Amino acid sequence: MVLERPVPGPTMEHTLIESYKDRFMNHLSQTVPGRKELVISEARDCTIKTADGRLFLDFISGIAVANVGHSHPEVVAAIQQQVEQFAHVNVYGRFVIPPQVEIAERLARVTPGNLDVAYLTSTGTEATEGALKLARKYTGRKRFLAFEGGFHGRTFGALSVSWRQQYREPFEPLLAEVDFVPFGDLQAVTGAIGDDTAAVIVEPIQGEAGVRIPDDDFLPGLREICTQHGALLIVDEIQGGMGRTGRWFSCELWDVVPDIILSAKSLGGGLPLGAFLSTAEIFSTFLDPPLSHLTTFGGNPVSCSAAVAAFDVIEREGLLGAAETMGTKLEHRLRGLMSQFPELISEVRGRGLWFAVDLPPHLTMPIVNDMESRGVIVGSLLNAEGTVRIAPPLIVAEAELDVLTGVLRASLMAARAGELV
Numbered sequence: 001m002v003l004e005r006p007v008p009g010p011t012m013e014h015t016l017i018e019s020y021k022d023r024f025m026n027h028l029s030q031t032v033p034g035r036k037e038l039v040i041s042e043a044r045d046c047t048i049k050t051a052d053g054r055l056f057l058d059f060i061s062g063i064a065v066a067n068v069g070h071s072h073p074e075v076v077a078a079i080q081q082q083v084e085q086f087a088h089v090n091v092y093g094r095f096v097i098p099p100q101v102e103i104a105e106r107l108a109r110v111t112p113g114n115l116d117v118a119y120l121t122s123t124g125t126e127a128t129e130g131a132l133k134l135a136r137k138y139t140g141r142k143r144f145l146a147f148e149g150g151f152h153g154r155t156f157g158a159l160s161v162s163w164r165q166q167y168r169e170p171f172e173p174l175l176a177e178v179d180f181v182p183f184g185d186l187q188a189v190t191g192a193i194g195d196d197t198a199a200v201i202v203e204p205i206q207g208e209a210g211v212r213i214p215d216d217d218f219l220p221g222l223r224e225i226c227t228q229h230g231a232l233l234i235v236d237e238i239q240g241g242m243g244r245t246g247r248w249f250s251c252e253l254w255d256v257v258p259d260i261i262l263s264a265k266s267l268g269g270g271l272p273l274g275a276f277l278s279t280a281e282i283f284s285t286f287l288d289p290p291l292s293h294l295t296t297f298g299g300n301p302v303s304c305s306a307a308v309a310a311f312d313v314i315e316r317e318g319l320l321g322a323a324e325t326m327g328t329k330l331e332h333r334l335r336g337l338m339s340q341f342p343e344l345i346s347e348v349r350g351r352g353l354w355f356a357v358d359l360p361p362h363l364t365m366p367i368v369n370d371m372e373s374r375g376v377i378v379g380s381l382l383n384a385e386g387t388v389r390i391a392p393p394l395i396v397a398e399a400e401l402d403v404l405t406g407v408l409r410a411s412l413m414a415a416r417a418g419e420l421v
């Protein structure tokens with residue numbers, strides 16, 4: 001259990017730690033203001049260690065990246081081996097790069113339907129961008145349909161299909177041909193979709209909106225409506241995929257086969273890697289004209305080697321099953337806290353090892369910060385004030401769930417006593 005490990009000593013002199021904090025403020029652009037207090041020296045399994053020698057449990061997995069835990073030894077070995085062979089060559093259009101083939105083949109094995117071709121990128125946002133272009137090119141149509149609460153990235157195309165006015169407005173004009181409808185509302189989809197709709201883009205479970213799970217008829221119904229109108233269904237599994245919900249892809253929870261799947265975050269085992277996955281037929285449209293979509297770093301050999309190792313760890317260590325069983329245990333604990341603190345926790349939602357806990361909005365950040373001061377990292381969400389995200393690595397141990405529960409309980413007690421502001 002993490003708190004029983006010997007407490008490590010500092011790895012840096014106090015003055016150097018403070019100097020890093022100052023130099024960070026001077027030289028790194030930030031979109032969240034303020035001085036940062038944690039200087040990271042190491043991350044392993046579910047634990048992050050700071051340079052002053054403190055240990056923290058990472059219950060957001062580096063934001064849904066460390067599904068196999070931080071620095072899994074097999075991932076580290078795969079990275080080392082690949083770097084010694086080659087780190088980078090022209091990644092697209094010229095050479096066969098074995099680690100790309102290995103990860104694309106593994107993904108093809110687990111994607112639903114015949115989505116057995118991958119275009120590899122570096123990030124999730126790039127996967128979204130590529131998929132939007134692919135849908136326009138394949139259908140010859142211009143419009144996109146997206147959902148209120150949805151999040152697909154921050155570049156112009158991805159931002160255009162992402163919700164939340166405050167993140168969009170300062171950067172307008174965005175793509176004009178986008179309609180938003182309420183998440184889960186099939187009637188609204190029917191009203192908004194048309195024969196000029198290239199694609200509908202959806203997170204089967206909305207992450208940044210607060211782990212919102214739709215009714216069971218939603219995703220199958222959406223599939224049907226898209227098929228009727230000849231629009232492609234793009235499913236964003238960037239946060240919810242690679243085992244987070246107990247399935248490789250969350251759309252499997254409803255047996256839905258989309259036309260394009262987006263993957264990233266945990267795909268690279270800790271290194272930057274994204275992918276959009278579709279059929280050979282849909283992808284054939286990218287050959288005309290040649291070079292219609294390109295990347296310098298997407299599908300980087302080192303990232304792909306890390307991804308292959310992480311994929312194999314998920315399979316061999318049975319982490320899809322672990323997400324389900326440990327998820328049930330975590331849910332039980334969170335619901336226990338909800339009954340002890342009904343005035344503070346209004347709802348617990350989740351699937352697999354992916355949970356949202358609704359709190360009074362004015363207490364959310366104080367509780368997140370108080371938990372950090374007690375050694376547990378949880379997170380807030382982009383599109384849901386008043387909600388805390390809890391999403392540990394899929395290798396999390398039951399004892400670590402106990403630590404999370406104890407720390408959250410202590411923070412809730414402090415909030416109840418009026419000690420948090």
Ligand SMILES: Cc1ncc(COP(=O)(O)O)c(C=O)c1O
Pocket residue numbers: 123124125126128151152153154203207208236237238239240264265
């Ligand atoms: C559902 C979803 N789509 C897309 C993205 C963007 O991915 P990236 O930050 O790798 O560009 C994110 C990131 O949080 C996400 O959660």
